[in-house]
Amino acid sequence: MTLAELIAQARTALDTAIATRQQEQDALMALRSDENLTEDAVTAQVARRDAADQEVTRRQEALAGLEAEQEREEELAQLQARTVPAANRAPAYDRVHRVGAEERTYRPDQDRRGAMFERDVAAAFLGDYEARDRLARHMAEERTERGDQLQRAVGTGAFAGLVVPQYLTDMYAPAAQANRPFADAMRRHDLPAQGMQVNISRVTTGSQVDNQATENTNVAEQDMDDTNLAIPVQTAAGQQTISRQSVERGAGVEAVVMDDLFRRYNTNLDNKVINQATTGLRHVATAVTYTDADPTAAEVYPKVIEGLAGVEATMLDMASGDNIAVMHSRRWYWMQNAMGSTWPLITQPNIVAQTLGANYATAYGRGVRGILPNGTPVIVDNNIATNLGAGTNEDEIYLVDRQECHLWEDPDAPMYIRAEQAKAASLGVLLVVYGYFAYTHQRYPHAHKISGTGLITPAYTGV
Template sequence: MTLAELIAQARTALDTAIATRQREQDALMALRSDENLTEDAVTAQVALRDTADAEVTRRQEALAGLEAEQVRENELAALQARTVPAANRAPAYDQVHRVGQDERTYRPDQDRRGRQFERDVVAAALGDDYEARDRLSRHMAEERVERGNQLERAAGTAAFAGLVVPQYLTDLYAPAAAAKRPFADACRKHDMPAQGMTVNLSRITTSTSTAIQTENAAVSETDIDDTLLTFNVQTNAGQQTLSRQAIERGAGVEPVVLDDLFRRYATTLDSTLLNQATNGLTNVATTVAYTDASPTAAEAYPKIIEGLAGVESALLDMASGDNIAVMHSRRWYWLQNAMGSTWPLITQPGIVAQTLGANYATAYGSGVRGVLPNGTPVIVDNNIATTLGGGTEDEIYLVDRQECHLWEDPSAPMYIRAEQTKAASLGVLMVVYGYFAYTHVRYAHARKIAGTGLIAPTFTGV
């Protein structure tokens, strides 16, 4: 791998670290806006933000070191270009016989590969070697004398298809876009248990009781009972076979393929949490119907508030207050396009009363995108289906973030690189896999806004 490729990788790693740090900072700001926040939650988030900040510093220093090394390499190359071996120096003017014409500046018999010419071109391009410029000028004058008619014909690069080499900017390759895992990143994280293919939770379904006692009468008693909540550990995996020629003769082929596998892994995980039959969020959430042939953002907002009210009613004292709204990007922008002259009667902390919430102008997948008028953070996730209902509807989900549980291995996804299995065909098998489990129904609290009011939006300002 060249130094330039290492620098490109370091820049990509730095960009990723900066995005992660920004995501943790956004999460911290959203947490601080929650009036029910706890000091432990803030301290934990600050620690995450500081860890991400330290990673940015480390990546920045690594990039600076590589760039300094590149500067030094360029300096040495320029120094070498200015240094002509003594054996190649032309003899003094008064120490040679001259017969009819001067010697050429660049002579094939002294430099068959043209290395001196190449060094002079580089040195002249760097702008700090006037002798190199003089030699190149003399060379062009000599060319005009000997081959002036050919130079005047001005052949273009098309005349040298075998010499004008196409350049491929591998550091600027365009990955296939992916929806990735915005909702999964917002869920409450747990480490995957070391063993087993099911996860079991005890859920109290019959509670104890109290009542007003009649004097000398027995006090109220109800036997407590639980129901076992069981959900499966699932495997998310994908593979790709590459020829050894592609890996060994290509530029960055393996990292590109691995990056794409990681993107598909994240997208599949997130889509499963939202859309899987029976247990996906769309199938466990209670519907708040929004039916309207001419929907408007102003009409949709009260439905969102109704859904949030349902979340709190289901959780009661178990509500953390850490509610989020999860919606497709087209729905988020539709809410932003609305214009109006009215505003909520009750103001909310940090929200201008005359606006329909606030947009943080962050990139897709970077965490909280903004807040609704009542301060509820918005997660934008394009794994939400847009072909529901009559075929063009999406849904808005309202949940308590702390009751959306996701178990993952801390090192997931895993990567297997197997060469032996495909050795006979010079193939290399790349496999990405990971285990996960999830549940949104420890308490049946989730709500979704659904119906004809959420058909494909038209951006008309209402």
């Protein structure tokens, strides 16, 4: 990762910290206006606000350090551009003997055909500092003797073979990917070192407890039973063969290819945990249907609450309360575009009065994007399909307990192989990226989804 990318990442983290701190301050102000105010509640909220303030300071200092480092790097780069090795510097003016005037750098009596000049032009192009110095002195001499004529000099277009286009290789644009926002939000585990299947025992028949009918009579009894949940370990892999010439004579070609393979590996994994047949989130979630020819954000929100109620009804005392909503970016922005004049009847944790949720303004793939009116965090993931339904234009909103969406990955994944011998006959280098993973949303089959004609391609009409 480049220093510029680290600075951009630090700025995003600072923006997020500032937004969080503002939310905590708003919540504190709302709490102080509450008639049922308690000192403990205020103290706790002040502590949360202060913690968020400290996080802003920490992020600010980290960004300032990176920016100072970048400024120093740029200063050194400019200094290096003005400096040539000591052995190649021309002698100082007062260190040489001079009689009358200096000789011209390129003299017609010594180089009638200009071969020395042409050689220096070619050498300067290849990085020869001495050749560059001679050409610079020659141009200074020309300006002194023929400055009026140089004003009529031709443009760079007349020297297409000498004015070479430059490629900014450090600013290459990688292919955009949906990456893995939901996979990063799942509960992570290290994949066991061996085996192509992981198993979880699920108690499907529990014991029984009831009141004893009369003294000295048998109490309730029910034999417990479990069912094995078998989860396959899957292998994701991709390859790219690049020429040895591109590796040895190109600029960063191998790094660009590996970056693309890694990003596509992440996108594939995330796509599978959402859309894979039978086991993906889309196929195991219980549907809450929203049918509407003229859908609005105000109408879909009660469906979200219905889905969350279904999650808790399934989980009962095993619910962690760490619920999240997962949706496509087009659905998230559609919900943000809605305007309204009514508010929930029941206030929610971390939600300021008379607001209908909050946008944290975090970048795509950087974690929670915001919260819904009831405080449920939102994960935006563009691996969610947008071609569902009879009209092939619907997407879905998923509601899950984050702690019951399990993902096992090798700590070193993804891994890569660089093989030269396999393609030696064609001077190729084979790059392979691969990794093993397993996942399940079915330890407790709890996931719900909002689907139906109410989730067709959104129209941003402010409702």
